[in-house]
Amino acid sequence: MKMKYLNYVLCAAVCTVTTMSCGDSIPTYLDEEAPIEERVEDALSRMTLDEKIDMIHAQSKFSSKGVPRLGIPENWLSDGPFGVREENLWSKWGKAGWTNDACTALPTLTALAATWNPDLSLLYGTVLGEEARYRNKNVILGPGVNIFRTPLNGRNFEYMGEDPYLASIMVVPYIKGVQKSKVAACVKHFALNNQEANRSKINVVVNDRALHEIYLPAFKTAVKEGGVWSVMGAYNRYRGQFCCHNEYLLNDILKGEWEFDGVVISDWGGTEETMQAVTNGLDLEFGTGTDGMTVDSGDPYDSYFLADPYKKLIQDGVVGMEELDDKVRRVLRLVFRTTMAKDRPYGSFVSEEHFRACRDIAQEGVVLLKNEDSLLPVAKGDHKRILVVGDNAARTLSNAGGSSMLKPKYESLTLDAIKEYVDGASEVTYLRGYQAYMPGYEPDDTERLRQEAVEAAKKADLVIYVGGMNRWAYQDCEGRDRQNYELPFQQDALIDELLDANPQTILVLHGGTAFSMPWREKAKAIIYAMYGGSENGHVLSDVIFGEVNPSGKLPFTIAESLTDYPPHALGTYDPTNKGDVNYDEGIFVGYRWFDEKGIDVPYPFGYGLSYTDFEVGKAKLSSKRIRPGRSLKIRVPVTNSGNRRGAEVVQLYVKDVQSSLPRPEKELKAFQKVWLEPGETKYVEMLLTKEAFMFYDPEKQDWVAEKGEFELMIGTSSRDICETIRLDLISRGEKRPSCIKVMSYNIRYDNPNDGENCWENRKEATLKMIDELRPDVFGVQEALAHQVRYIEENSPEYASVGVGRDDGKEAGEFMSIFYDRSKIRLDDWGTIWLSQTPEKPSMGWDAWCPRTATWAEMEIIETGQKFFYVNTHLDHGGRNSRRNALDLIIATIKEKNQEGCPTILTGDFNVSPDNDFTLESLRTFMYNAAETASHADTVATSNAFGKREGKHIDYIWWKGFRTCKEYRVVRKEYSGIKYVSDHWPITAEFIVP
Ligand code: BGC
Numbered sequence: 001m002k003m004k005y006l007n008y009v010l011c012a013a014v015c016t017v018t019t020m021s022c023g024d025s026i027p028t029y030l031d032e033e034a035p036i037e038e039r040v041e042d043a044l045s046r047m048t049l050d051e052k053i054d055m056i057h058a059q060s061k062f063s064s065k066g067v068p069r070l071g072i073p074e075n076w077l078s079d080g081p082f083g084v085r086e087e088n089l090w091s092k093w094g095k096a097g098w099t100n101d102a103c104t105a106l107p108t109l110t111a112l113a114a115t116w117n118p119d120l121s122l123l124y125g126t127v128l129g130e131e132a133r134y135r136n137k138n139v140i141l142g143p144g145v146n147i148f149r150t151p152l153n154g155r156n157f158e159y160m161g162e163d164p165y166l167a168s169i170m171v172v173p174y175i176k177g178v179q180k181s182k183v184a185a186c187v188k189h190f191a192l193n194n195q196e197a198n199r200s201k202i203n204v205v206v207n208d209r210a211l212h213e214i215y216l217p218a219f220k221t222a223v224k225e226g227g228v229w230s231v232m233g234a235y236n237r238y239r240g241q242f243c244c245h246n247e248y249l250l251n252d253i254l255k256g257e258w259e260f261d262g263v264v265i266s267d268w269g270g271t272e273e274t275m276q277a278v279t280n281g282l283d284l285e286f287g288t289g290t291d292g293m294t295v296d297s298g299d300p301y302d303s304y305f306l307a308d309p310y311k312k313l314i315q316d317g318v319v320g321m322e323e324l325d326d327k328v329r330r331v332l333r334l335v336f337r338t339t340m341a342k343d344r345p346y347g348s349f350v351s352e353e354h355f356r357a358c359r360d361i362a363q364e365g366v367v368l369l370k371n372e373d374s375l376l377p378v379a380k381g382d383h384k385r386i387l388v389v390g391d392n393a394a395r396t397l398s399n400a401g402g403s404s405m406l407k408p409k410y411e412s413l414t415l416d417a418i419k420e421y422v423d424g425a426s427e428v429t430y431l432r433g434y435q436a437y438m439p440g441y442e443p444d445d446t447e448r449l450r451q452e453a454v455e456a457a458k459k460a461d462l463v464i465y466v467g468g469m470n471r472w473a474y475q476d477c478e479g480r481d482r483q484n485y486e487l488p489f490q491q492d493a494l495i496d497e498l499l500d501a502n503p504q505t506i507l508v509l510h511g512g513t514a515f516s517m518p519w520r521e522k523a524k525a526i527i528y529a530m531y532g533g534s535e536n537g538h539v540l541s542d543v544i545f546g547e548v549n550p551s552g553k554l555p556f557t558i559a560e561s562l563t564d565y566p567p568h569a570l571g572t573y574d575p576t577n578k579g580d581v582n583y584d585e586g587i588f589v590g591y592r593w594f595d596e597k598g599i600d601v602p603y604p605f606g607y608g609l610s611y612t613d614f615e616v617g618k619a620k621l622s623s624k625r626i627r628p629g630r631s632l633k634i635r636v637p638v639t640n641s642g643n644r645r646g647a648e649v650v651q652l653y654v655k656d657v658q659s660s661l662p663r664p665e666k667e668l669k670a671f672q673k674v675w676l677e678p679g680e681t682k683y684v685e686m687l688l689t690k691e692a693f694m695f696y697d698p699e700k701q702d703w704v705a706e707k708g709e710f711e712l713m714i715g716t717s718s719r720d721i722c723e724t725i726r727l728d729l730i731s732r733g734e735k736r737p738s739c740i741k742v743m744s745y746n747i748r749y750d751n752p753n754d755g756e757n758c759w760e761n762r763k764e765a766t767l768k769m770i771d772e773l774r775p776d777v778f779g780v781q782e783a784l785a786h787q788v789r790y791i792e793e794n795s796p797e798y799a800s801v802g803v804g805r806d807d808g809k810e811a812g813e814f815m816s817i818f819y820d821r822s823k824i825r826l827d828d829w830g831t832i833w834l835s836q837t838p839e840k841p842s843m844g845w846d847a848w849c850p851r852t853a854t855w856a857e858m859e860i861i862e863t864g865q866k867f868f869y870v871n872t873h874l875d876h877g878g879r880n881s882r883r884n885a886l887d888l889i890i891a892t893i894k895e896k897n898q899e900g901c902p903t904i905l906t907g908d909f910n911v912s913p914d915n916d917f918t919l920e921s922l923r924t925f926m927y928n929a930a931e932t933a934s935h936a937d938t939v940a941t942s943n944a945f946g947k948r949e950g951k952h953i954d955y956i957w958w959k960g961f962r963t964c965k966e967y968r969v970v971r972k973e974y975s976g977i978k979y980v981s982d983h984w985p986i987t988a989e990f991i992v993p
Contacts, residue, residue, distance in 0.1 A: 030071065032342035039340075040332045044325060046070060052328045053311045057285040057304040060090045061268075064284060066335065073339045075331070077265070077286070079403045080186070081142020081158060082106045082533060084131045086407035091300070095407075103131055104354040104534055105398035105408035108476075109143055110512040111365030111530035113160035113555035114608070116649045117673050118173045120361045125177020125185070127354045133181040133347025138338035139230055139265070141186045141403070143174045145218035146193050146234075148513070148556045149589055150567045151485060152575075154196040157476040157512020157531065158404055160218065161555025162590030162605060165668045167218035175226035182344045184334055187222040188232035189267055191215055191249055197481045197575035200270070203237040206583040209661075212696035212703075214589050220258055229262040229337055233282065235270050241280065244270040250281025263330045268403075274305040278319055282306070283327040350409045355534055362532035362539040364647075367552035368609040369526040375506060376525045377546025377611055381425035383461035388415050389433040389453045389498065391489070392510050393466035397531050401471035402478025412537030414466045414508070421541045431456055433498075434467070434489045439474050450494045457501040464544065465498060467491050468509030468529065476512045476531075481575055485516045485562035495519050508540055514558040520602055528554070528603075549611045551647035551673070553717065557591050558603035566593045587664065591718040595665035606651050606668070607717035612642030612678065616650060616722045619714050620771050622820075627730040630862070632688040633797065633822055635771075636714055640676035647675045650684045651715050654692050657726075658708030663695060666713055666721075683796065687822070688712075693729055705729060740860060740867075743770075743778035744906035747787050759787055767794050776823050777858065779871030779906035780816040788816045797821055801829040801856055815854045815907075817871050822861070829856040832872075832888050853889055853907070855896065868896045872907035 028034045029043035047055075047067060054065040059074070066072040079085040083103040087096035104127060106112075112124055132140045144155070148162040160167035171187065178185040192204040192215055206215065222228045231254060233244030243249055244266040254260045268287025271277050277285065285306040302308045306327075313319045338344070348354070368376070393415040398406045419428050433453035435443050457463045467487065469475045474483055486492055487509075498505050499522045506525040509515075520526065527550070532539045542548040559565060566585030567573035573581075588596045591605040617637035626632045636650050650673075653666035670686035693705040707729050715721035747766070750759045770778075770791065780788065780802075792800055802816030819826060832853040853872035859865065872889060893903055 036336045039336050056327045057306045061088050076137045077139040078137040079141045083406040084135050102407045102409040105406045107362045107533045108157045108512050108531040114552035115364035121170045122173035122177045123357050125174040127357045129178035129181030129183045130347045132183040134349040139184045149194040151514040152481045154481045164217035168221035171222045172226040175228045182338045182341045184229035186230040186232050187228050189234035193234035198578045199235040201578035202581045205580045208698040209696045210586045213587050223258045223260045232265045242272045245276035245280035245282045247280045263334050271305045274309040277305045283330045358533050359535040363548045365530050365552045366543050366550045367528040368550040372524040385460045386426045386428045387460035387463045388430045390466035391436050408534045414537040414540045417537035417541035454497045454501045457498050463502045463505040466508045469511040549646040553606050553608040553649050557605045559601045592664040604717050604719035610646040612644040612646035614648040615639045615641050625728045634686045635683045639681040643678045649673045652686050653713040655711040741775045743775035746781045747783040777819045781873040817856045825859045827857040868903045870905045
């Protein structure tokens with residue numbers, strides 16, 4: 001039935017436009033299997049000028065036209081960014097009054113950023129995408145990633161904080177989550193929209209470094225890594241041009257440098273003139289208020305800048321079709337990516353899973369600022385009388401804030417959630433304490449409400465204060481900035497008196513920005529609650545009563561006073577200014593500024609407590625030197641030393657010690673959140689790529705990494721640094737050829753009778769040695785399965801391939817090749833079997849252990865260099881088997897060496913009375929193997945070769961690598977490891993051609 005209808009529609013659409021008969025195959029643009037670009041070109045070629053013009057501007061407040069004649073649907077957009085907004089009237093701001101559009105309200109984006117958990121960002125985007133799809137929207141107007149520059153910005157709560165790296169990491173999964181549902185995310189507001197005061201008038205003056213290092217990175221990652229399908233321009237001007245049609249931002253950077261192929265959508269009413277809108281990168285115009293809007297006859301949207309005025313320019317020959325076709329192509333691409341995409345899912349709305357996701361996200365976004373005397377968490381029933389005070393305890397918060405306001409299906413209130421949790425175990429009373437009001441409309445009962453609350457607090461056993469900001473105008477709300485840094489509604493006086501009246505007062509403060517906390521020294525417990533969306537109340541009660549251990553970290557700095565923040569310290573913020581706004585602080589925004597000026601702050605960026613304690617151990621680096629183009633791995637052990645499950649966020653900041661331009665004291669370049677059970681230790685791993693060391697050079701108009709010294713700071717906030725490590729960046733000129741470090745290692749002992757050599761005694765030392773030598777690849781001989789497993793589990797960056805007897809109690813059963821997963825890729829591996837040989841010796845080594853070697857075909861990920869690795873063990877055993885073993889290894893090298901792969905051979909030999917090896921025969925074997933390999937330049941062995949007759953000889957042999965950079969025999973450096981040979985383990989570095 002459905003199919004029939006579809007066929008009918010397609011056929012009807014096509015037959016009306018083309019000369020094609022209904023029996024013909026479907027046109028390319030309708031063919032879901034055809035590549036998008038072909039569909040775009042085909043559709044474009046069928047469109048008239050009017051249809052093209054119609055497609056690039058709004059037809060209502062939130063929709064734009066498709067091409068009905070061709071069966072191309074309309075675009076339906078919606079705010080964004082925390083949920084799918086309720087339906088708006090067609091042409092006016094106002095609620096449409098639908099009864100089926102109440103959504104899941106997700107936490108605000110500062111709350112999401114405070115989780116420091118990219119997985120939750122993916123979950124967030126997934127929920128949002130599913131809800132948007134269900135509501136038939138194909139563009140969701142979010143996420144917002146403008147940087148927190150002043151705490152007064154009314155829209156900080158819609159963004160992801162003050163740090164470009166944090167915002168960059170968190171924005172990508174959000175986009176991917178949304179777009180999975182074939183709904184476009186729309187990253188906004190591009191760019192430099194950092195205040196609401198006179199947002200449609202001001203012209204931002206910022207230097208190139210700050211533009212590229214602070215204000216653009218999150219947009220760039222949204223495009224380059226998130227693959228976002230649409231971008232919204234900002235209201236403000238930059239370089240004198242409005243950002244919705246700004247040549248430098250849109251044409252040069254976004255579409256030029258970043259190769260963005262999606263749609264640039266104007267902010268609502270952000271288009272200001274036709275010619276620039278035509279030429280400077282705008283694709284889709286929305287929200288323009290024109291005279292035409294009040295005219296009843298005709299289509300008022302025809303008077304949009306990109307409607308009739310544009311058409312006239314084309315008809316008059318002032319501009320050609322090139323720009324128009326580019327815009328239409330982009331809008332068509334959007335359509336084929338969303339509404340006309342193959343396998344477009346159906347989405348889902350206000351499902352249980354969505355509310356669960358909302359709760360999970362909000363829980364990790366709560367930041368515990370202070371907790372003295374372990375006032376938190378509160379044990380159920382421990383307090384007879386609980387007094388809840390504060391307007392926010394009994395107010396929904398998601399249904400305000402400007403364009404991000406939502407109509408949630410429900411929003412749990414904190415007061416209700418507390419009562420629900422306590423369930424009669426304490427007596428819970430509530431007093432408002434203050435009343436929210438708009439500036440200038442102070443209610444006359446402020447004093448009375450305060451007195452009432454303070455008196456009641458004296459009699460309570462515990463006071464839970466739920467206040468802070470709300471989402472009304474002049475608070476966390478679009479369109480206007482805050483008027484001061486203090487909490488609104490005279491809360492400071494109330495909080496101060498409450499704390500005097502009852503020190504057992506927990507402060508729960510909502511907000512999406514920083515505010516002053518003059519009473520903070522007096523307070524024992526402060527929770528920064530952000531805005532939790534639909535599950536706000538439940539989440540706060542979960543945190544208060546310890547059902548959830550807070551793990552959020554501030555995505556912005558809370559400074560003592562407003563004048564601590566750069567625009568206010570420098571006097572460049574003036575809400576009445578309609579002209580140039582000078583970002584004189586340059587790159588010193590947020591913690592970069594506070595560090596630079598040495599300003600103490602109460603709650604730094606990255607800060608947040610837990611109900612448990614953590615110990616961050618010593619970090620291990622994959623190298624102390626790094627050259628441009630290489631990456632660096634950092635492993636840090638974290639232990640939960642308290643008695644509750646909890647999460648810590650390990651943060652890695654980089655400082656450029658020697659630089660030709662001023663650089664910040666520290667910049668966040670990696671982080672990792674880790675959940676730990678009490679007593680548990682886990683290693684977090686962070687990767688630094690070359691970007692982490694770079695700055696934007698305004699002279700070169702490019703990113704550069706200068707050689708010299710850097711510092712890596714590992715901490716739990718931007719001001720709690722546990723360890724600082726120095727590092728050298730080697731310049732391109734001094735570029736080292738890529739190196740591969742090989743180790744040969746024999747584990748052997750597993751018997752308690754082996755005394756100090758037994759595995760129990762050696763295993764920690766083994767790990768330590770591996771950590772210090774950090775080989776890229778290493779062969780292990782004579783290991784037992786559990787020993788190999790132990791290394792793998794405790795050095796998770798290494799993977800192994802290996803062979804062994806399954807039953808094995810005997811040493812020698814495992815020969816393993818370990819490799820660093822981030823550096824080496826395994827293509828194939830296998831085993832060389834002795835017992836598959838035609839001769840079947842009755843005794844000896846091959847009967848005891850029929851595998852003689854493990855081989856692996858590997859690749860160095862960064863360079864793509866392939867190599868072949870053999871790890872062998874040739875020990876006691878019968879004469880025949882021994883000769884066989886050598887022959888087999890050579891045969892395998894021969895076979896695998898067809899493509900001229902460099903070969904590495906590691907292992908251990910024993911020249912002993914019970915085999916027929918002599919040093920001479922082994923030497924012959926080595927040279928034979930060398931002849932076999934097709935790259936005949938270097939052969940080398942351990943310097944033990946020839947000297948240790950009658951003992952084990954560990955060796956590394958290589959073939960085809962240009963030269964051995966460094967050859968090291970590691971002796972007795974690792975306490976707890978002794979071995980019969982003092983040439984063990986051996987490591988060597990090879991230069992890869
Ligand atoms: C806001 C945008 C929003 C749009 C549509 C504008 O005022 O700046 O963020 O998406 O309205 O509501």
